[in-house]
Structures are given as C-alpha cells and as structure tokens.
Amino acid sequence: MENKRIDRRTIKTRTAINKAFLELFYKKDLELITINEIADLADLNRATIYLHYNDKYDLLDKLIEGHLNKLISFCDTDGQTPLRSEFLLIFEYIAEQFLFFSAMLNTSRATVFRSRLMKFIFDNMKSKLEDGGSDTWIDNELRAQFIASAFIGMLEWWVQHQMPHPPEYMAEQLCRLFEKNEVYA
Template structure:
C-alpha cells in the first residue's frame, strides 16, 4: 500500500473544511471554486487536481462520512441500540460542522437521503415481522418509520444546539428503538 503524501492530505482536508464552512454561510449553489480555494488557501488548480468540480467534492465528502458511519455500524454490530447509537452520536458531535450543515441547510438534500438509506440498511437485520409486536406489519413501513425518526432526531439535536449530550441522545433513541423495533 502506497503512502499518501501529507501535503495532499492536508490540502484535501483544508478544501473539505472550506466548503463545509462556506455552506454554513451561504447556499451551495452560490459557492464557487474560487471561494473554496480562497477559504482553503490553495490554488484553484489544487482543487481540480483532486475533484472534477464542486459537486464532485460534495459527493466525495458525503460518501466519506456515509462510509465512516457504515464502518462504525459494523464495529458496533454486537452492541445494544444505546451503545451503537452512542458511537454514532459521538461521531456526529466530533463532525458537528459537517453534519449540522448537511442536515440543517436546504442545500444538501442528497445527504439527508443517503443518510436515511444508510439507517434503513443498518436497521433492516433488526426487524422481524414473522412474530412479536411487528407481526403482520410491512417491513418497509417499519424501516422507513424508524429510520425517519432517527434522522429527524439527529436533525432536531443539531437545530437545538446539541442541548442534550451525545450520551443522552444515544440512551434515549436507543431506549425507543429497543422498545419498539426488536
């Protein structure tokens, strides 16, 4: 495996940070490559070296976070909902600017739909409609209901300035999932 040049990593991180900060200030449509370059303190050419355009940059940022969340789910597969949710909420807290910008702004509906798809995918193995309280219900309705509730809870948390700790959010959302999903 080849070693990535630290300068490349540093430039890419500066570019990602710049676009996230700019999205917190204005609509994504109003952001130019020059705005991003100026904020990141890099040349426009550096951005084009790594990304086709600003949409490619945003897509890659979204996929990076979705993949990180997916990996967290895999590492948390033996945990309770509360424990697993804490891993997620801690990640959200550590990447506050990105997630708050993506979920609160109207400029990134694609992120919300990708996030919702990920939650549905991760909850699917937990749904059993063959017996118990979910017997006779449609699996897709159950999954959409709880995934929408989870995404909505994360949005609410950011909109309210993370008024509860990551631990409290994990405990409460985990308790609701334990009570209703399994």
Template sequence: MPKVDRRIQKTQLALKNAVIELMSEKDFDQITIQDIADRANLNRGTIYLHYQDKYDLLDKLIDSQINELAEMDEWACDEDWTDAFIPYFEYFRQNHLFFSTMLTSKGSGPSYFRTRLLAHVIKGFEREIDRESGKNSNLSDDVILQYAGTAYVGLIEWWIVSGMPYPPEVMAKQVGALLERSL
C-alpha cells in the same frame, strides 16, 4: 491500503473545511470553485487535480462521512440498542460543524446528504426488524424502515440544531429505547 501523502491529506482537509464553512454562509448551489479555492487558500487547478467539480468534491466529502459511519455499523451490530448508539452520538458531536451544516443548510448539497444518510440508516436497520416477537407481523418492512430511519435522522437533526441539549449517552439511551420499540 496505501498510505495517503500528507500534502494530499492537508489539501483535502482544507477543501473540506472550506466547503463546510461556505455552506454555513450560503446555499451550496451559489458556491463556486473559486470561492472554495479562495477559502482554502489554494489554486483552482489544485482542486481540479483532486475533483471534477464542486459536486464531485461534495460527493466525496459525503462518501467519507458515510464510510466512517459504516465502519461503526460493524461494531454496533453486536451491541444492545443503547450501547450501540453511544459512539454514533459521540461521532455526531465530534463532527458537529459538518452535520449541522449538512442538515440545516439549503440547496442541493444538504438535501443530497440527508437522502444519503437516510438510505444508510435504513440499510443498517434492515437486519434489525423483529419478526420473532410478533410485534411487527402485520407491518410492511418498507413502512417500518421508513418510519424508524426518518425518526432517527430527524432526532439527529433536532439534537444538533438544538445545540445538543443532552449528552450523547442520554441520546443513545433514549433513541435506543424508542427504536427497540419500533423495530
């Protein structure tokens, strides 16, 4: 994979931070490209060199976070439930500002993020449904996946909004135990 120019990385980080900061202050729908440019201390034209509009910028930002989670998914499949969730909760803690903004702000941006996160989680859970023990034999896969995915995303949201009252390891253990019972 080609190495990204440091100036581009610096610009993209400034834009990411600007969008997240602005979204913590007002609805995404009310944020303008000029607001983002001013906050990032960049020219509007610089934003348009990288993104079509603010929605493209947000979409790429969300893609980046989902892709990082997807990279973790490959490793997690080989672990038991508890151990698999530790790196996720560490990641949510390390990226607290992003996740708290995206899960608590109003407007189309956060709603879109929550939908994307839920779809990603459900896709990851698809291969985890236990059909061999018989505990899910009379349940629809769609219902199981919606239940487990919505519960997991809801717990992430609750944990972040509540100020992360439990360490990542404790959350991983409890969430792992609950999802193991469900899936």
C-alpha cells in the same frame, strides 16, 4: 520519508478544502459556490482543488460518501452489538464532525445528504429487522422507515440545537423511546 510527507500534505490540503467548502455551503446554495471561493478560503490555488476533486459536486459527493461510510462502519451487521452502542458511536462521531453535519442538516440545501442518510439508515434497519426474526405484526419495511425517520428527526433536532445533550444521553434516550414504543427490541 518522502511518502509520509506527501501523505500528510495531501491530508492537510483535503482537510482545508473540505473545511472551506463546508463553511461556504453552510452560508449559501451549492450553485452559488465557486471553486475560486473555496480556494481563497482554503488559502490554495484552484489547480490544487482540481488535483483532488473534479468540481464542487464531486467534492460534495465525496464528503457525503466518506461520512456515510464512516457511519456504516459503526453498524454491526451481525447483530451482536447492542443498538444503544451503535447509536452512541454515531452520536459521538456526529459531535466530532459537527461542521459537516451542521452544514448538511441545518440548511434547506441539504436534501441530497438527508435522502442518502435516510436510505442508509433504512437499509441498515431493514436488514437487522429481517435477520432478527421479527415477532411483531408490523411490516419490517414500515418499521425500518419509521426508525429511520425518527432517528433522522432526532439527529436534526440535536444538531440544529447545537447539541444540547452529550452523545451518551442522546443514544440512551433514543433507545428508550424505541424500546418503550416496541419499535426495536
């Protein structure tokens, strides 16, 4: 019984820390955020934050890693899931985690996240293109770069405009653009 209580408290504490950090990160540069500010906003003491994270950089890194791992879990590596379904899962997750993605994509301070997201999408798409036996004269590395750039561009637009369309619509539109332009079959 005690273990469940500890697990819930740990989850609740990390959620409060993450939320406080993201609210601050949305407003100011990482270098200007202090552990005291995070602790105050999360209604915790500094020592509690240090129990979970080494410093604010570790906190940011773990947040990014956690969200990228979740996005990876939506990607079908064996190519059995239609791309539209993968896009839908990704857009739905981003909608659910709006605070994180708006903080990461809505600020000029988000270059670390953007570059890691770009690498993640590029690697995933390149692998899919190579496994799928490309029947186009376009180099797979260039196609993967194009797809990753286009996807991130649409994602940034969607988040910066407060998600004006539902995830289903975004996934459908992105797939249609790719299909129409023979980017991804």
